[in-house]
Amino acid sequence: MLVDADPTADALALDRIGLWALGHYSPIVAVDGIDGLVLDTEGADHLQGGELPMITGMVNMFRARKLTARIAIADTWGAAHACVRAINRDTVIVPRGEIMRAVEKLPISLLRLQEKVVQDLRVLGFQSIGELSATPRAPLALRFGPEVGRRLDQTFGRMNEPIDPIRTTDLVEVSRSFQEPIGAAETINKYVGRLVVQLVAELEKRGLGARRTDLIVHKIDNTIQAIRAGTAKPARDVAWLSKLFKDRTEKIEPGFGIEKLVLVAVLAEPLVEEQKVSSLVEEKTSDMTPLIDIFGNRGQRVYRFAPFASDVPERSVQRVSAVAEALENTWVGHWRRPVRLFDRPEQIQAIAMMPDYPPATITWRGKRHRVKRADGPERIFGEWWMRPNELEAVRDYFVIENEDGERFWIFRSGDGVDPETGSHKWFMHGIFA
Amino acid sequence: MSAVRAQVLADLRDRISAIEGESAKKAGCLPFGVAEIDTILPGGGLAHGALHEFAGGGAGTVDGAAAALFAAGIAARTEGPIVWCLTRPDLFFPALAQVGLLPKRVIFVESDKEEDVAANMEEAISYGGCGAVVGEMVRLPMVVSRRLQLVAEKTGTIALAVRRWRRQTEANDFGQPTASTTRWRVSVLPSESLPVPGIGRPRWFLELMRSRAGECAEFYVGACDGQGRIDISTGSADGQDQTGRSRYSG
Numbered sequence: 001m002l003v004d005a006d007p008t009a010d011a012l013a014l015d016r017i018g019l020w021a022l023g024h025y026s027p028i029v030a031v032d033g034i035d036g037l038v039l040d041t042e043g044a045d046h047l048q049g050g051e052l053p054m055i056t057g058m059v060n061m062f063r064a065r066k067l068t069a070r071i072a073i074a075d076t077w078g079a080a081h082a083c084v085r086a087i088n089r090d091t092v093i094v095p096r097g098e099i100m101r102a103v104e105k106l107p108i109s110l111l112r113l114q115e116k117v118v119q120d121l122r123v124l125g126f127q128s129i130g131e132l133s134a135t136p137r138a139p140l141a142l143r144f145g146p147e148v149g150r151r152l153d154q155t156f157g158r159m160n161e162p163i164d165p166i167r168t169t170d171l172v173e174v175s176r177s178f179q180e181p182i183g184a185a186e187t188i189n190k191y192v193g194r195l196v197v198q199l200v201a202e203l204e205k206r207g208l209g210a211r212r213t214d215l216i217v218h219k220i221d222n223t224i225q226a227i228r229a230g231t232a233k234p235a236r237d238v239a240w241l242s243k244l245f246k247d248r249t250e251k252i253e254p255g256f257g258i259e260k261l262v263l264v265a266v267l268a269e270p271l272v273e274e275q276k277v278s279s280l281v282e283e284k285t286s287d288m289t290p291l292i293d294i295f296g297n298r299g300q301r302v303y304r305f306a307p308f309a310s311d312v313p314e315r316s317v318q319r320v321s322a323v324a325e326a327l328e329n330t331w332v333g334h335w336r337r338p339v340r341l342f343d344r345p346e347q348i349q350a351i352a353m354m355p356d357y358p359p360a361t362i363t364w365r366g367k368r369h370r371v372k373r374a375d376g377p378e379r380i381f382g383e384w385w386m387r388p389n390e391l392e393a394v395r396d397y398f399v400i401e402n403e404d405g406e407r408f409w410i411f412r413s414g415d416g417v418d419p420e421t422g423s424h425k426w427f428m429h430g431i432f433a
Numbered sequence: 434m435s436a437v438r439a440q441v442l443a444d445l446r447d448r449i450s451a452i453e454g455e456s457a458k459k460a461g462c463l464p465f466g467v468a469e470i471d472t473i474l475p476g477g478g479l480a481h482g483a484l485h486e487f488a489g490g491g492a493g494t495v496d497g498a499a500a501a502l503f504a505a506g507i508a509a510r511t512e513g514p515i516v517w518c519l520t521r522p523d524l525f526f527p528a529l530a531q532v533g534l535l536p537k538r539v540i541f542v543e544s545d546k547e548e549d550v551a552a553n554m555e556e557a558i559s560y561g562g563c564g565a566v567v568g569e570m571v572r573l574p575m576v577v578s579r580r581l582q583l584v585a586e587k588t589g590t591i592a593l594a595v596r597r598w599r600r601q602t603e604a605n606d607f608g609q610p611t612a613s614t615t616r617w618r619v620s621v622l623p624s625e626s627l628p629v630p631g632i633g634r635p636r637w638f639l640e641l642m643r644s645r646a647g648e649c650a651e652f653y654v655g656a657c658d659g660q661g662r663i664d665i666s667t668g669s670a671d672g673q674d675q676t677g678r679s680r681y682s683g
Contacts, residue, residue, distance in 0.1 A: 286562030301543040305526040326537035331527040339498040341525035405623040433502035
């Protein structure tokens with residue numbers, strides 16, 4: 001099916017995707033050419049688990065809507081622009097300081113020059129960006145003007161190229177310009193604190209709470225740095241929000257000085273007032289969300305464990321979000337469970353009477369343990385209703401204690417009689433206290 | 434005579450705690466509920482607003498299983514949420530649930546770097562709303578332990594450091610001085626004997642190796658029960674063999 005090109009509709013759609021990316025991925029988003037978006041993700045990728053998980057997540061998000069997206073991460077806008085249009089894969093990450101190696105073989109048409117200039121350069125025999133950058137500048141500038149040199153410098157990061165971020169009118173934004181550039185950490189902290197107070201007042205007026213907040217730092221050498229802080233639930237608390245930014249003041253590089261600070265709540269959700277003191281009895285429930293946010297913005301993994309309905313030990317626990325609804329249920333505690341469980345069971349040598357006696361001795365990590373006492377077997381069957389190849393599988397677990405009182409959790413794969421049920425090898429799976 | 438002496442001693446203690454300042458105001462402690470242990474500890478239990486250190490003995494220096502369960506038992510008896518900082522996520526939560534720690538109470542903070550554990554602990558302690566903050570760490574230098582102790586004194590949260598080394602030979606690090614209020618070593622012992630073959634209640638050898646303003650002691654205890662309580666073990670420490678050989682040990 002053929003459809004006429006509709007550039008205005010395309011541009012509008014691109015704008016919409018840009019605003020979506022602004023709320024999800026990065027504080028600085030702008031339209032790049034007619035078919036792309038540029039995002040400055042520095043200081044924001046940790047919220048998505050790092051650069052690679054972030055861009056694969058983005059690609060999958062587009063694929064789920066039957067769209068194909070290509071994403072490249074590089075040190076400069078120019079390099080990323082060239083790489084993303086040259087790759088065949090979905091994603092590429094150019095390592096720090098390797099722009100030259102990444103772009104030297106790429107055609108000069110990816111240099112964001114005018115069509116005419118590219119044609120003329122081709123006539124002169126230039127094919128790749130590497131060739132062009134190795135040529136003396138003066139003759140090029142004489143013939144084509146300063147544009148070629150400027151684009152090359154921007155691609156290799158020798159000249160900065162600030163991204164002018166897109167904004168919508170309904171973003172809650174407060175800013176502060178300085179007469180004299182500031183640079184000291186205490187001064188930055190002071191003004192960030194004041195901006196947070198203003199932002200909170202603004203949010204309160206609209207009945208919103210911030211989920212993602214960006215601090216955008218405009219420096220006097222025309223560069224922009226952004227710090228993004230996420231919260232696990234809508235926040236409108238001055239102490240909570242300012243803590244998240246003051247924690248990372250050291251990440252701001254003032255350079256020659258900062259002339260403007262902007263604080264934007266890019267993602268805000270409705271937050272209604274709640275009456276805190278409502279009963280005569282003093283309730284001792286403390287809200288841990290601010291603490292969870294502090295850890296999350298530092299890049300730590302924060303989670304809770306929750307029971308999962310499975311008899312197989314390693315499947316019986318699941319990690320849930322730390323702010324997930326607290327569940328009352330817990331594991332069925334009839335049988336002893338070890339404090340430490342190995343990721344993958346370690347094979348051991350065991351001397352045991354078949355079919356259902358515990359071993360008399362085991363050898364684990366080259367050390368022989370004489371089994372003094374034992375409990376078992378606790379038989380666990382494979383979950384054939386979820387994984388068909390576990391139809392016959394059986395594990396027999398034993399708790400054993402050696403002469404020194406060390407207690408281990410071992411199992412035999414198989415029921416001791418039928419070879420169909422497992423290999424009949426023994427494994428160490430955990431350590432009891 | 435003895436009454437006078439007791440009065441003089443109590444008076445002296447009051448004056449010392451007044452000199453110590455803020456820490457005295459947040460005083461209070463979490464008794465074990467075992468008379469033998471509580472009388473040894475100054476204040477009659479594990480002090481709130483203090484750092485306590487736990488390590489395993491023998492192979493327990495590497496797996497830290499008994500030390501972690503002992504700490505979990507203490508955390509289970511506090512009120513409020515627990516923050517557990519670690520780098521090696523091999524803890525099996527059902528075991529912690531069996532000593533009375535509910536999964537909804539515990540927030541895990543996993544970091545890649547060893548140094549982040551202490552920083553996370555400090556953050557969680559200074560937050561103030563937690564019942565206890567547990568950290569599994571390899572190194573605990575004097576400076577770090579002092580910071581944790583001071584923050585804990587300020588907020589009254591119990592800080593529990595579970596020491597866990599990579600190799601058994603590194604464990605002599607435990608002799609280095611730290612600012613922690615108490616320091617415990619928990620070693621596993623053969624379990625209490627049962628009249629039938631099988632494993633009874635696990636027993637631990639609990640060494641109180643350091644206690645600020647208190648004496649050191651050793652105890653034979655039964656491991657944490659369903660509410661996280663320990664008790665002085667009645668089973669004999671030695672001569673387990675005489676009570677009857679296990680049918681399986683042949």
